[in-house]
Amino acid sequence: MFPIIFRRLALAVPLLVIVSAITSLLESFVPGDPARTILGINATQEQYDALRATLHLDKPFAEQYWLYLRDILHGDFGSSLFSGESVLALIGQRLPVTLILVIGATVLSTLVGVLLGVYSATRGRVSRRLFDIVSLLGSALPNFWLALMLVSLFAIRFPIFPATGYTPFAQSPGQWAAGLVLPVIALSIGGVALISKITRDAMLSTLGLDYIRTLRASGVRPASIVWKHALRSCGLPVATAIGITMIAYIPGTILVENIFTLPGLGTTVVDATNQHDLPVVQGVAITFTMLVIAINLLVDVLYSLLNPKVRVA
């Protein structure tokens, strides 16, 4: 188990270097002069030189990148070219919303996906056919469009939930939760389709295995065969599907946050992209990369817990 974790962590370092390098490299293509853009035309030469120095714009590219990397390792992600706000502070403030969306959607899609998958694997041909169609639509229809349909249905036609906006938890837990219902559902639709399909396929092939027949022949109860023995064997593929889903939810939040105007990293990065605010884009890119690394690590740990051969050895 530890070698796997070690390998993941060893991969994390070059990955962060590469992601920051790509974004920094892109920065050198920026048309015009970022310092000029930020300060406007009324700034003095001293102000201008000072800003160029803080952004390391007075140095050659390689040195710029090295200084940027050093700053990152010191926890300094620079500051927004527009608001001047510290990028780290901005991320710290916006990250929780994104995390809640990702975690909420993962929990929801895991529960619904596994239940649906097991159900359709143990029922007859008709339900299997129906399931195929629903799962295809869930995975193929664009989730921003499904999100809009949810809004038009449950916020406009039947105003049950708020269409947009975010209420901080401290202000009103009830409204906070109500505001998250539609975004979490919208985000989780593709994941439900994937997890249920993988669960169903894994379940079907497991139920055809010899040891399931042995258990049936020994008189073990069907409920125990399905939920204890067969589902346990589906652990690895299902864990993989959950990992893939969770990683897909990270960029998925970009659209969902923008549709529901939630103050998360997704809205932040789209605004920054429109404003050519590269330090913010860079900061979010690195945060997302670290999230992906963390999720992969989590899946690896889950893997070794689920595989008896690894656990014993």
Add this chain to the structure above:
Amino acid sequence: MTAADPPVSVSSRKWTNPFAGIWRRPLTAAALAVVLTVTVAVILAPLLAPHPPLAQDLLHARGGPSASHPLGTDELGRDVLSRLLYGGRPALLGVGVAVSVYIVLGMSLGILAGYLRGWTDRVIVGLMDVMLSVPAVIIMLAVLAIFSQSNVAAMLTLGFLSAAGLARIIRSSCIALREELFVDAARVSGLSAARIMARHIFPGLVGLLLVQMCLFSGIALMVQTGLGFLGLATPPPAPSWGGMVGEASQVMEQSPSLLLISGGLIGLMSVAFGLLGDGLRDLTQDRRQGTGSRSQRPVPVAVAKDTAEASDTPPDAGVLAVRDYSIAFATPQGPRTVVDSVSFTVNTGEIFGLVGESGSGKTVTGLSLLGLLAPNGTVTGGSAWLAGRRISGLPERDLQRIRGSEIALVSQEPMVALDPNFTIGSQLSEVVRRTGAVSGGKDAVGQRVRELLSSVHLRDPDDIARRHPHELSGGMLQRVAIAMALAGSPKVLIADEPTTALDVTVQAGILDLLRSLRDERGMAIILITHDLGVVADSCDRAIVMEQGRIVEEGSVEDIFYRPQHPYTKKLIESTPSIARTEGRVA
């Protein structure tokens, strides 16, 4: 040789069309038609569009469908159909760009890694690991922050970063194909590496590549329209599918149909890509299995009604009696009878052989007695009786109560017959609790598990109970499987080829064990086997089956020394014997 050569194809470059047989799958064909039609229409937009995409007609804003505006107009009075046709251009251009990079890069990396192996492989795998962990969409946003509104730059980035996923799939199937026995055979035949690639490996990858291409097209379409929706890839007012969804969402309350039309088209294309991918995958699989289309449904088996009431009186002889018993399987060609009116009786305390070659119906007969036929198999006639009680045609719930406690099974492959995820002890405990009628708590169950493991002559029961199946040898696992079958003290034990997967020295031990269990417990054992040596060693009586019918029945002495049926004689003659003196080659 006669002058007319038979039509034998030997050409080495015969192209297998991955789309062959698509017409037998209407859904796949329809998906292909949708993709082609929409693509052609979008390409021909300047010819087909009834209006310029930007022409506003504020007098007819938000108009419904009409002769001049087949799909109506948007909030600025622009023709929706024309905008959809033109709006598909950035979407499909983006998809095309991303897919091209994805295929070219992914295939090259995958084949290089999978075929050359060694250092190239390790470097490429490392590169793939990194590429797969980079969040592609966010890098696309960074690209868009620099190359403002550049659809092509963004989609190039997507194709580049996603290519690692394809490379991984290609690499692993390349490696899997290299391990195939037929590739070894081709090497032994003297074919060069390039020829093996061309004949055996590449054709296997073409289908896979097409499937991945379709699935990735769907993903790329979603990402591109997502960008368009956020207004990042196509500057307004130029139309784009994603942008149109965005515009429609602004006026969702006033004209909900706009949202349905624009999003529906994206959905339709995306679903079509998905269906096409799935369909092509199935077609490729059918071809690899060398079968035709398998989309036909099996024709269900009809159960003869009259047999259900035919014999309600139990036969008075034997612990297990089978009368006029028939089994059929549903196949696309119609029901196929695999067991045809067989009758036999098994007595308490005897080892009864069910002997036959593959396809004789012996295993199907055994499994059906436990109610464990595959879902397309049905008992179509006759009856089976266990200790005077009819067990054929029992509902599943009653069968559950019988299985394990009245009649039990030991199957062929001990290595896969036990749940790999649980220890031997926990699996046995579950069966003991369910069938063993053990009064008392955990200790009593544990005690019973130890007893069972000792009764199959396993030396250190406590140690065995703590282990997972993969830690034991095949012979030990078969003993555990027998212990599990004994947990409910069944009257009849069905042993389906219990020693076929084992070495001959281990086989002898298992057969000894079955004989001693019969002697100690007075159980009836049905020994299903193809091996006449095993029959001669262990059985008291036996039936010989050929293609679903019983051709011979009697004591083993009768069968071996006075065979009546020619098939039995042939079987005995064909079985090699270490004790025989004459041979084929001196």
Add this chain to the structure above:
Amino acid sequence: MTGTPVLQLDGLAVRYPSRGFRKPPTTVIEDVSFEVGRAETVALVGESGSGKTTIGRAVLGLTPVSGGRVLLDGRDITRLTGRARRALAPDLQAIFQNPYGSLNPALPVGRTLAEPLLADSTRSPREVRAHITDLLRRVGLPEDAADRYPAQFSGGQRQRIAIARAVARQPKIIICDEPTSALDVTTQAAALDLLAELQQSLGCAYLFITHDLAVVKEFAARTLVLQHGHIVEEGRSTDVCDQPQHEYTQRLVAAAPVPDPVLQRTRRQKRLELHATS
């Protein structure tokens, strides 16, 4: 046996590097030496894990050899690769255990049979076609079999196709790796008869790898018994089966059941006595 043996193994060893830190390599076979003469059948008998299949694969160049030599017709072929290894194909052939895996399911049988002939580029397509028809006839399959796919044949018929492929260029020796163990006994008997008949007419030698001593006794002139990668006994097949010398061979012979209830009862008694004394 006269002249140079067709196949000669001299101290052959195959070891795999172990996974893990500083673990010694796993030895699969060690110091295996034997010869196969012209048109001779030599059986290699062992249980699972004895390394019998590895020996066949090492001879065919499908598994890297760690030590010792393999000589074909007196020529060292141990480490031949690429073009030089392919040049052996006319003389050295193989029949594999699994007739379902050894034929590419996506190719019609005719194209699979054309493979060894394609490697020899001197033949015209017309000659190749005629040759395939002839091969199919020799192994007892209908002519139209060439246009059908492997899935349309039974296990026994597929093994006949594999046999046809192996004899296509009249090799000097064929490595038969459990060629009949996946077949039913009646099919097995027919396949063994076919192999014996082809040996008569073509004069090829067989290295016959199997787990089944009873088959060995009927089919092979000489037998080698393999245990844990070492040869423990070697001799004429009748001698090995009737008077086994090594303790392991004795156990193997005693455990093999015979299709004769009365005889088997006495054999079982003897085995149990043997077991009790050891």
